[in-house]
Amino acid sequence: MSSLYIHIPFCQSKCGYCSFSSWPGLESVHASYVEAVHRELTETAKQYSGGPLTTLFFGGGTPTMLSSRQLIRLLNCCVDSFGVERDAEVSIEANPGTIERIQLDDLKKAGFSRVSVGVQSFLAEDLKALGRCHTSSEAVSAITDLRAAGFENISLDLMYGLPNQTVESWCRNLEKAIALDPEHISMYQLTIEDGTAFAGLAERGMLDLPSEETIIAMDEVNLSRTGSAGYDWYEISNYAKPGFRCRHNLAYWHNEEYLAAGAGAVSYLGGVRERRVDDPVEYMARIMAGNKTVIEREHLAQDDAFKETVIMGLRLTEGVKLEQLQARFGMDPFSYYGTTLKKLLDAGFMESSDTHLRVSEKGRLLSNAILSELV
Ligand code: SF4
DSSP states (O other): OOEEEEEEOEESSOOTTOOSSOEESOGGGHHHHHHHHHHHHHHHHHTOOSOSEEEEEEEESOGGGSOHHHHHHHHHHHHHHTOEEEEEEEEEEEOTTTGGGSOHHHHHHHTOOEEEEEEEOSSHHHHHHHTOSSOHHHHHHHHHHHHHTTOOOEEEEEEESOTTOOHHHHHHHHHHHHHTOOSEEEEEEOOOOTTSHHHHHHHTTOOOOOOHHHHHHHHHHHHHHHHHTTOEEEETTEEEOTTOSOHHHHHHHTTOOBEEESTTOEEEETTEEEEEOSOHHHHHHHHHTTOOOEEEEEEOOHHHHHHHHHHHHHTBTTOEEHHHHHHHHSOOHHHHHTHHHHHHHHTTSEEEOSSEEEEOHHHHTTHHHHHHHTO
């Protein structure tokens, strides 16, 4: 596997819960940003000795804030600089409300194969609470337009655990998503991140969030309803029809290496994780001046890389392959974690076979708490 992530940090407006590297109001620099990323990709490729890319992911921000011409220019740069496998998974994140001005046919013809649509909710009250800049009907039209353009691999992002949300309103939402028959659904529980508008509201007691019991009931609905609709639960927050697991994200969960380009983007190569400067204007200035954009460089020690691989892998329902851990690190999780892991196994929250270690069915709805024991 050879994977590349490209970060497009622009958005129409800032959602109240968002802590991503995303910048509204920078339309005037889109063209220069594309040139800067183009330059970074070309430079990175000069030192790259791996095979053609098997997965690419244009994430954000909102990549569909760029024009189709600009997006295709970046994709073509990847094809020319690194090579891209014929059956590569080329994903792009898109927001309803920005899709209609994009030439979707052109994107499809250029080689984009998978679109992840940030719907978050089909209910007007949720969209308003989240500060999203689109309507439910725009989300439905976006999916219709993507199908008309020939996209056969569509993922929907939804959020639950929202202010004032009930199990009943979440169920209505999920039903709408399933009725659109996407190949993949991601469902993320809202978390309140420092520095966001939601953090300020929560501090002032102005966010009425669902109780823990309500969240557990929503998790149970997610599992049973997606299961009966033909989706496999393959990662804590991700569900896919057979053959449609996100190959790019699987590379992250397997803790494989990946290239990256763009402001705020993180790469992981040769055991070194590098983070680029967040501010797109500073990123562009550094690129154009021929300066480094990397502001953080972390060399992962063997132990840390092993631990990360175990924890990331346990996010997957299939768990981690013991033979692969042994081949890659010469280590096994039973000796490494000792009594901590034994307690989780004895309590039935985790289980092991000759080949795998995984979170058990009993432990799945508590995955985050279980994984935090192994950090
Ligand atoms: S659209 Fe996504 S990246 Fe942009 S502000 Fe909203 S949550 Fe953040």
